[in-house]
Amino acid sequence: MNLGMLLFMPATIAGDQVILIDTSPEAAGGTAREVTYQELLDNVSRTAGLLTTLGVGEGDRVGVFATNSVESVEAIFGAAFAGASVVPMNFRAAQEETAHLLSDSGIKVLFTQSRYLDLVHTTKPADLEHVYVLDDPDSYAAARDGSFELPVPADVESDGLCALLYTSGTTAMPKGVKLTNGAVTSYVTGTNDAATGEDMGSMAVAAPLYHIAGLTSMLNALYSGRVVVLLPQFHADSWIECIRRHRVTHAFLVPTMLARVLHAPNFSPSAFDSLEAVTYGAAPMPPSVIRHAIREFPPHVAFAGAYGQTETTSTVAVLDPDDHRIEGTPQEQERKLHRLSSVGQVLEDVQVRVVDADSGEPVAPGVIGEVQLWTARAMDGYWGNDEKTRVTIDDEGWVHTGDLGYLDDDDYLFLHGRTGDMIIRGGENVLPDEVEAVLYDHPDVLEAAVVGLPSAEWGERVAAAAVVRPGAATSGDELAAHARERLAPFKRPEFVHLMDELPRTSTGKLLRRDLIPLLDELGL
Template identity: 25%
Template sequence: MNENFWKDKYPAGIPAEIDADLYPSIQAVLSQSCERYAGLPAFSNMGRTMTYGELYRLSGDFAAWLQNHTDLQPGDRIAIQLPNVLQYPVVVFGAIRAGMVVVNTNPLYTAREMEHQFNDSGAKALVSLANMGHLVEQVVPKTGISTVIMTEVGDMLPPLKRLLVNSVVKYVKKMVPAYHLPKAHKLNDVLAVGSKKVACNVEATGEDIAVLQYTGGTTGVAKGAMLTHRNLIANMLQAQAIMASNLNDGEETVVAPLPLYHIYAFTFHCMAMMLTGNHNLLITNPRDLPSMVKDLGKYKFSGFVGLNTLFAALCNNQDFRKLDFSALKMTVSGGMALQIATAKRWTEVTGCPICEGYGMTETSPIASVNPIQNIQLGTIGIPAPSTLCKIIDDEGRELGLGEVGELCVKGPQVMKGYWLRDDATREVLDAGGWLRTGDIGIIQEDGYIRLVDRKKDMILVSGFNVFPNEIEDVLADLPQVLQCAAIGVPDEKSGEAIKVFIVLRPGESLTRDEVIAHMRKNLTAYKVARQVEFRDELPTTNVGKILRRELRDEELKKLGAQ
């Protein structure tokens, strides 16, 4: 599809293009926003609110310490392994102001995963949470990290509350295993020392790498996507353009339950919300629904950024359904396919429809989104401004409207490439800037894109392609179903057979025969599962995305043991 095809597909209020070169660097955006919105709330967590002015001052203290009390240089990589706490934006923006490259690291990583990411990125510094101190102690000697900074969950809270929160986490909940890191610095000490110096904002160009964002490693070893200042600025401007008709600068409170170290939440809350001067309510542990709902009850939130499993879980929570949703005017879904049944339930409960978007780590991440003015459930919307999409076949030939093939994306938000992996980069990114997403989709006549499934998750039954998303959408229509997943398992007759896994809502019951009957009513015969397994829970990523791969691996192990 050429540029002319997309230009008239944007509703009034959303421009077809953005100027990706409007700002020279993230430092420039931060400086401008923190000055413009200095007195407004930027981030809140555990009852404490940090203004944009405080964010700029504290991030400057961190930058000044890096520049005056370490040997770190601009371009060096700093791994940041923190959950959604106020320390996260302070450290991230401080590192960027010092000209360093942020390596977002999942706090739930194992020692093996940490070691791979630290060594692959060449990280020289690490900021981590005390909860992971025992792993840091084990891993750091095997890496090139020379500077370690540790913090506790409550370190940015007022003194008495800090002592209380940190004591409860350590001694009551016993979430901080003993560790010994005598050379590590405490973040609060670092900020105090840094405050005595003046940070020198290191000038960056648009093509300089700002973040090394590691993919989940679902197709082998995790790779670092090189996201430049221009990539992230383009995506924040694209997000702003999409939201402009619905959210007002400096007036909104947006719930941030997804981890900031994940690219979806990172770009939305740390980048786009910073540009617009809005307030982010950080949820440290979204799996603790009662605590999360209690937090939500204290704010008149107008935006909510989540994903399918979280929406389903919240709608099933009695206290959540009692909250005041009168201010809520935008809900955004990404990270995994949004099931139509979940979207309808959310609208019934909150009165606010969900805008489903689509993206990848490699696209910073927003590639397409449903405009709030014209949501089409079951689609991922239209390309973000200044973004082109096309569908190709297995030979790389472009297909026409309505034809099924692999979705490709081109735009200023597409990554520079994979860190130190030229071959892997060439596999997904061509000379013309087109990124192969690995997702199977269709471009409709109206420009909306419908994803069929992940290429690697496709199930082949007797030569017929079966896409798990379609099966899962049908299962999600059953009122008893809370979560579900469909995978292919080896079968002598058909090559692969379909197996489904189901988690029921509390207090509900459902039989295998009822599931099969429902599928037969709504699906062609070859798409009906042969096996049904009920479970108490399904394996998920840290953001709640169901891991079909783990389910497949479990089934293969069972077969191997027989």
């Protein structure tokens, strides 16, 4: 099934329904732009016609290097209608990474925005001839409107390439994850019913569309008839204002986004009168942050946690809203508070096992090992990297996630960092997230990160960095003392360095590789 059918099907049923709201104009004091299904379908058909005129078809890739906007959505679906594969790209990428994305993907056409045009022209390969600027009427709109329309999505193979999504690149240059037409469309149609024209509420999408969470949030909402409220980029104060102004009912946030919302100067429970549900994911959720959110948001707001990877076509496990309701007997409340540290239970189309990192044999419940997943919507491999593909997916189709974790007796999955993040101090294993959780329990800490630094005496020593709330007088020494009181000696950070912000990817994943040399250089 063509990705374009996720638009074509609901548009034929509820063409007059407003399905996209672009909030970009509000930043300049204007009015948000509303687009109906039929308007979106017409523009997508013209974009597909332009691509077809350029000779784009099945087997070709089309890049989108732009922030969230109506035009970005048109470009994504336009590529699909033409039978091509879409490559949404990280518009925050530096020059070297941008050059890698444009070259490695082998795109035939690129859609971008005027703000990124200089970067694109200095990094694009010589054979990339077709570059269209989405916010320039003389570029994208003029070229598209002069072409014929392609009103129906092209026929494509289920195992053909639908999207090439590049991973965050926390350890090296991003890798292109190949997601098939069948994997993406089955995930969306298996999770939602098609739009009927009924009011399904609205979904605020602030996560970038080049990330699997942002892309699937948009696709799920659009297919089901839930109005997609697009924010070009995330800022906590503008996100809160967007929820209030547009009476948003549903939203997705990564943990760092949620933490910043909670400490935004315009945070007020009254701003969320319309909000029904918040889903979080894409990075580990510190337990103290979600507990804080449950306390501060209105009681009618339901929270749900989603765990997945680009390699598994989004969500594979969910911590349900009921798991976030701390109710019942003292024993039940204690169990639910503990479960807030988990990512929930795997979905029906997913299998999970936890194995010993050395032997590969399954371990007992409660024992930490590598988390491995099996699902029919696993990736088709890494673009141009068969060696890495073989390391990540074994012959039986199990995805080796690189995440450490364990299953409890009720099959709730708990994560404990990445296999490469383990700190070994004097022969003792230290899980960074365990130390980070203690730091997060300090009321002034907004963000915390723990890494291992080289040590001639111990092999590695434990060090930490933290971001504290604005105006807090807390020192690094005070946070180190806070940790010493609560951790075994070998787990205690030798120092805590305060920072204005931690190095993270655009979707909130901590860049430990960038933090390690910075803390090591301090020589504390």
